[in-house]
Amino acid sequence: MSIYIQVEAQRYATQTGETLYEALARHGLAVRKACVNGACGVCRCRLVAGAVDYRGRQPYGLDETARSEGYILPCIAYAEGDVTLNELRIVR
Numbered sequence: 001m002s003i004y005i006q007v008e009a010q011r012y013a014t015q016t017g018e019t020l021y022e023a024l025a026r027h028g029l030a031v032r033k034a035c036v037n038g039a040c041g042v043c044r045c046r047l048v049a050g051a052v053d054y055r056g057r058q059p060y061g062l063d064e065t066a067r068s069e070g071y072i073l074p075c076i077a078y079a080e081g082d083v084t085l086n087e088l089r090i091v092r
């Protein structure tokens with residue numbers, strides 16, 4: 001069963017074991033990043049549908065307000081099913 005990441009009008013399939021960041025990069029979407037370990041918050045985007053899991057890691061790059069507003073860190077997040085993201089910071 002495929003899991004998809006919805007970004008604007010596009011859907012991107014994920015592969016087993018890859019983070020949202022890795023999946024988007026494989027499809028050619030370069031999300032702005034720095035640490036790639038959940039510490040800096042540079043990659044943050046908003047999860048508007050679905051759920052993610054950090055697999056034991058902590059999203060230290062997000063404060064409580066950002067978390068409550070639905071922000072996630074795609075560099076350490078794994079989709080738990082189909083997800084919809086917005087406010088992605090894409091490097092063009």
Ligand code: FES
Nearest residue numbers: 034036041043075
């Ligand atoms: S790149 Fe630093 S938290 Fe994602």
